[in-house]
Amino acid sequence: MSIVLKNISKSYGSIQVFNDFNLEITKNQITCILGASGVGKTTLLNILLGLVEVDSGQVLGLEGKKIVAVFQEDRLVESLSSIKNVQLACNNKVTRTKLIDEFNKVGLGGFEDRPVSELSGGMKRRVAILRAVLSESDVIVMDEPFKGLDVELKSKIIEYVKDKTRNKTVIIVTHSLAEVKELEANKVDLTFTKNNHSVIMNEY
């Protein structure tokens, strides 16, 4: 079953973010959410995560599903090591050896035992990505996950995310059409929601 947002309205005080908004997100594929800053991309993810309550409307297709997230601002436990951050999210079910292998794949080999507070922004981003893709989940949402990565590294991480999330429902917020292309993702542009209440959804 796909994820359906049905007649969603959401305002913060006088700021109306969604007005009778409808969207169907295809399951087991990657869908990218685009749109100008402030249009409501993070709000949309927070609605899916159940962190923001809508004023009216329904979200269907997520009943009993486990959703994990890469938040816009990492939300890692800064005082713990990077590997511990990932282990906690995996309920300690994945072995250290296996995790070290995954750290190597994203260019973080040797940084497993460093506290997150000592990592660069791009390194923290990759720990947040590892935490999300290595957790058990049905749906993964990611808010600008590749921000702060240089072009070469970004391509490597995009391939890693594609590989790890095959046949999973993944929703990725991005400002980059190049990323949509590399991810071979569906594209939803929220820029058009403001005026005509409809969105454009294209299969790549």
Ligand SMILES: Nc1ncnc2c1ncn2[C@@H]1O[C@H](COP(=O)(O)OP(=O)(O)OP(=O)(O)O)[C@@H](O)[C@H]1O
């Ligand atoms: N907790 C909040 N309280 C009040 N207003 C909020 C809150 N969260 C978001 N907004 C407002 O809702 C609108 C959408 O914000 P949102 O964070 O969803 O945008 P965005 O598309 O993710 O932007 P960006 O690309 O800058 O991350 C903005 O006008 C923002 O000011």
Ligand SMILES: [Mg+2]
């Ligand atoms: Mg945002």
